[in-house]
Amino acid sequence: MPDGKLVFEDGEVRLNGAALPGILVRQSIAGQVRLDRVEQDGLSGKTKIPMGWEDAGLTLDLELLTDDESDCYDKLAAINRIFKGSDNGSNPRIYAVTGRHARARGIDKVVFGALDSEEDDQADTIRASLAFAEYEPAIVAAEKAIAASNQPKGAAPATTAAAPAPAAKIQDDPTDAFSAGFNAGAG
Numbered sequence: 001m002p003d004g005k006l007v008f009e010d011g012e013v014r015l016n017g018a019a020l021p022g023i024l025v026r027q028s029i030a031g032q033v034r035l036d037r038v039e040q041d042g043l044s045g046k047t048k049i050p051m052g053w054e055d056a057g058l059t060l061d062l063e064l065l066t067d068d069e070s071d072c073y074d075k076l077a078a079i080n081r082i083f084k085g086s087d088n089g090s091n092p093r094i095y096a097v098t099g100r101h102a103r104a105r106g107i108d109k110v111v112f113g114a115l116d117s118e119e120d121d122q123a124d125t126i127r128a129s130l131a132f133a134e135y136e137p138a139i140v141a142a143e144k145a146i147a148a149s150n151q152p153k154g155a156a157p158a159t160t161a162a163a164p165a166p167a168a169k170i171q172d173d174p175t176d177a178f179s180a181g182f183n184a185g186a187g
Helices: 072-084 100-104 138-150 177-186
Strands: 004-009 012-015 023-030 033-039 046-053 057-064 094-097 109-118 126-134
Touching: 012 023, 023 100, 057 072, 057 109, 072 109, 072 126
Parallel strands: 004 094
Antiparallel strands: 004 012, 023 057, 033 046, 057 126, 094 109, 109 126
C-alpha cells in the first residue's frame, strides 16, 4: 500500500498534497531489458540472454530559485528532509503516481530513490534531480497474483521427482571406460 501520492504537472511537483519548492523543468522515464551475460568457451565476449525488464526510473528536475521567501539552499534542505524521511524516521516512502507520462509507461508506484543537486557560479539557483525507482512493477504484481491463485490454501507444493533407479549391473574395465559403459547400458 502506498504511503502517499506523487503528482507532477503544470511545472509543479506534489508529494502527499504538499507542493515541493521549485519549478519542474524536466521529467524523464528510463527503462531497459534485464540481460544475463554468459561467457562461452572458445568465444570472445559474452552472450546476452534477455531475462525480462529492469524496474523503470523516473527523474524529475526542479529549478530551485532564490526569492523573497527563501533562498535556493533552504529549498534544497526542505526537499532533502522529505527524501531522508526526517518527519517519520522510517524507511523510504512508496508513492502512488498520478502523472500521465508515468501511467503511459505502466508505472503505478515509485520509491524516492535518489536526490542529486548541482549549481554553478552563474546564477543563484540550484538544479535538483529527484529520482524515483519503480516499485512492484505491474508484471510482478500479476505474477504474485497468479502464483497465489495456483497454490491451494494451506497445502505444501507437491513434488513429483522420483528417485533414480540403481544400475542393473556395473562393469569394471580400466582399459576402455567408454566400451564398458556402452556395454553396461546395452545389457
